[in-house]
Amino acid sequence: MFELCLLCPEDRVEILSDALDALDALSVSVEDADAQTPAEQALFGEPGMPAPKDGWQRSRMVALFAEESLAKEARDLLAAQDFFDACQVLGIRKVEDQDWVRLTQSQFAPVDITPDFWIVPTWHEPPAQARQIIRLDPGLAFGTGTHPTTRMCLRWIASHDLQGQRVLDYGCGSGILAIGAAKYGASRIDAVDIDEAAVTSTQLNAQANAVSLNAGLPELAQGTYQTVLANILATPLKVLAPLLCAHVQAGGHLVLAGILERQAQELQQAYAPWIALDVADAEDGWILMTATKAP
Numbered sequence: 001m002f003e004l005c006l007l008c009p010e011d012r013v014e015i016l017s018d019a020l021d022a023l024d025a026l027s028v029s030v031e032d033a034d035a036q037t038p039a040e041q042a043l044f045g046e047p048g049m050p051a052p053k054d055g056w057q058r059s060r061m062v063a064l065f066a067e068e069s070l071a072k073e074a075r076d077l078l079a080a081q082d083f084f085d086a087c088q089v090l091g092i093r094k095v096e097d098q099d100w101v102r103l104t105q106s107q108f109a110p111v112d113i114t115p116d117f118w119i120v121p122t123w124h125e126p127p128a129q130a131r132q133i134i135r136l137d138p139g140l141a142f143g144t145g146t147h148p149t150t151r152m153c154l155r156w157i158a159s160h161d162l163q164g165q166r167v168l169d170y171g172c173g174s175g176i177l178a179i180g181a182a183k184y185g186a187s188r189i190d191a192v193d194i195d196e197a198a199v200t201s202t203q204l205n206a207q208a209n210a211v212s213l214n215a216g217l218p219e220l221a222q223g224t225y226q227t228v229l230a231n232i233l234a235t236p237l238k239v240l241a242p243l244l245c246a247h248v249q250a251g252g253h254l255v256l257a258g259i260l261e262r263q264a265q266e267l268q269q270a271y272a273p274w275i276a277l278d279v280a281d282a283e284d285g286w287i288l289m290t291a292t293k294a295p
Helices: 010-022 070-080 100-107 146-159 177-183 196-208 234-239 241-246 260-270
Strands: 002-009 028-030 058-065 089-096 111-114 117-120 132-135 164-172 190-191 214-216 225-231 247-260 279-282 285-293
Touching: 002 010, 002 070, 002 241, 010 028, 010 058, 010 070, 010 177, 010 214, 028 225, 070 089, 070 132, 089 234, 111 146, 117 225, 132 177, 146 177, 146 190, 146 225, 146 247, 146 279, 164 196, 177 190, 190 196, 196 214, 234 241, 234 260, 241 260, 260 285
Parallel strands: 117 132, 164 190, 164 225, 190 214, 225 247
Antiparallel strands: 002 058, 002 089, 028 058, 111 117, 247 285, 279 285
């Protein structure tokens, strides 16, 4: 494997990415060329949403090629293009062979939700203090337990009595919240998502954790539930307000995540006609909002 490294201004990132893709690059990554310097720029975005900008003021692009000849050909072809003006070739280097599976696995260690509740990848042994675990490996669907929104939802689940409850996980992703609810006593669980890959991921993860749940597209959710969980993002949560509230039975709980601290008031206003939301937890700029539906 060989890396072709380029330096380019922000307005050339997209066209260079497209060109590298057409030149058979195996992958293209973009990073701040001024990272770790006083000129570093922070680009913040929400998970699942488009990046706020294509690149940084000075972006370093790294394209991976299977052979050195392909990297050199791409370098020469790009340098001859008008759009390469103001761009610069930093060099080509060989990437040493590695055990990529082992390297990827090393980046995912067990995650503590509470002192005795852990998310544990299948290649790790559970920590000695773990009394409750969810076995989960990184996959295509969102929800590995590392993001603050997922952790806060799981903390809420671990601190509430769900014994025998009917629970809805709306926007289930990997199914981690539905599995957590099952581990803490819920007996009738519907996990739904608009993404069929997420539904499949939830089914496989439920099997791996020996829990029973129903996973499907949103129409699977029918009637009311004692607990409704939704870890999505603020904008879809606002759109879904009447639907989610209708699924909460009288006296039941609504648990919402994927919300930034600055978005608390707009979520409260969106849900006010049906239920009164409060901030129940906060971590790294994200909040958990919960409510109990009036009897």
